[in-house]
Amino acid sequence: MKLYNLVRSVLFKQDAEWSHDFALNQLARIGSGPMRFLVAQSIPEKPVEILGLRFPNPVGLAAGLDKNGRCIDAFGAMGFGFLEVGTVTPRPQAGNPKPRMFRLTEHEALINRMGFNNDGVDALVKNIKASSYRGILGINIGKNKDTPEAEGVQDYCICMEKVYSLADYITVNISSPNTPGLRAFQHGNVLDELLRTLKAKQHELEIAHKKYVPLFVKIAPDMTKEQVQSFAEAVRTYQIDGVIATNTTIERSAVEGHVHAKEAGGLSGAPVRDASTQVIRWLRESLPKEIPIIGVGGILSAADASDKLAAGASLVQIYTGFIYHGPQLVRDIVENL
Template sequence: MLYPLIRKFFFALDAETAHGIGMSGVSFLNATGFAGCLAKPVTPCPVEAMGLKFPNPVGLAAGLDKNGDHIDALARLGFGFIEIGTVTPKPQDGNPRPRLFRIPEAQGIINRMGFNNAGVDRLLENVRMAKFPKEGGILGINIGKNATTPIEHAADDYLICLNKVYNDASYVTVNISSPNTKNLRELQKDEALDDLLAQLKARQEVLADKHGRYVPLALKIAPDLDDQQIAAIADALRRHRMDGVIATNTTLSRDGVEGLPNADEAGGLSGAPVFRKSTDVLKKLATALAGELPIIGVGGIMGGEDAAEKVRAGASLVQFYSGFIYRGPDLVREVADTLAYVMKKKV
């Protein structure tokens, strides 16, 4: 009952300003012991995926906490796992503001943030100060390339980030699907993807020997893929023995928001309008992979039934971001409760 009142206040502000204030507020409530005002206990629903044991299958998608400034506060809301980033080797400002736009009539968000972040070293400082990973919490770190790095040298940036975050991450996500970094999605194409995954997997093997622990690698893909591209990506994931795949990122489509305020803004569309598109890609990917590696379903989860549909389509875990903005912490509990019931029925 509290969050709709809070949301009304925040939605009267510029979206990015509201985001910053809201995240600081969550951390303040956690620090003062009042985080329980926002969140209630969630139903346990242990899931094993990527060689990791998740206390429940409900995750926070990358983008909400780019620099890992709020890990412990977000973990208190009941998430089974937290993913931070996207982080790049060097700090960068991202695209000019304004770059974040709500479409409340459709429960959508458009962003063209452009991987704004304080750089991988700053993120690691925050991770090492957080209690959540030290207490066994599952923390994903999402890595990308700097905007100034030519696309033909993109692998260098991913390898720099992988080297640095490897020993502090529960798993690492390779983000090649943001629409807001020029030419980034070119890395999803056959030869470029093969080359990138081969280099990352080779480095993962070296790092596993060096640190004495195996950290899974997941690939995050776009929803704007045709059937042939989905099949090719599934083949590459199998061939390179990737540990997981996240389906999907934001879409360039404007289906479902035509004519609404902010709908013509450039950037990736998330929230309810991307649900069907992302779930269709997930389902086709699951068919192509035939259970050979787990899928994390993301895109348009606004309630428990949306998450259940992702699981029925083939997801082992789910994540959300925009739904959290519209629904608040209650969404964590609702999705966890629903998936606990759905997964119990599947057993």
């Protein structure tokens, strides 16, 4: 899309977070109005059916770009097969001090330590209700930074209750590197307790709403094979419906020497691609085929998406690739499937 090349050349001259906010404000404004044609594109149908849901194509928007669900209509018009909004927390929170988002253009990468800046789950619910999007919507939930770790499970339950009726699936984010202690939920007893509680909550909500909403858990790429295997065992034990692999990495070797390489936070884009694909492969070996994987991390081309699908993902998501290549990337991936 030539328009996107122009937009990008202007936005990339500005601070990364400023550009992000500016673009989202424009998308929120035009998404539901007559100017929506500016971002709209029609994408060929390449349907995928998993967990009783029919995805018109397997390319989704990854969590974190539209945390508050302000641009659902605009992203829907771009032809994504599904959207994931959030991460949202029970109470609004400001996130970390700025600057907290950095472009590593030579590496087609970003580093961020946003820290779940979001308007809170009630604001997200309001925005979803106001949107006219009728495609598949995932809602990604987390815990507030100031909620003690021992009470973190309650934050996930609060969010689950509030979003359940609006979600096609819910993602439990335990892999952001920017909320202290969050990644501890990925292992051992803490993981067991979280999954046991959330599975019980899902059952309770299924009865109350007469609707089954699948639960996905999103994990980090910074895991050993053994850690991935024991995570997968917990997923099987607690009958979690699916896994999203992966979030950003804290590893920096691929960008060593870059002026931003030492910034704290999660690295995304091309440098996380292989680690993320490896985690998908390990998961696929350890999970029965009824438990789908959504592959995300460093998809910047149709070939990258094919690698994720070949590794065992049923669907893919993009974030950093979307920043670098715009909506055209959705079309490229789908057309090349």
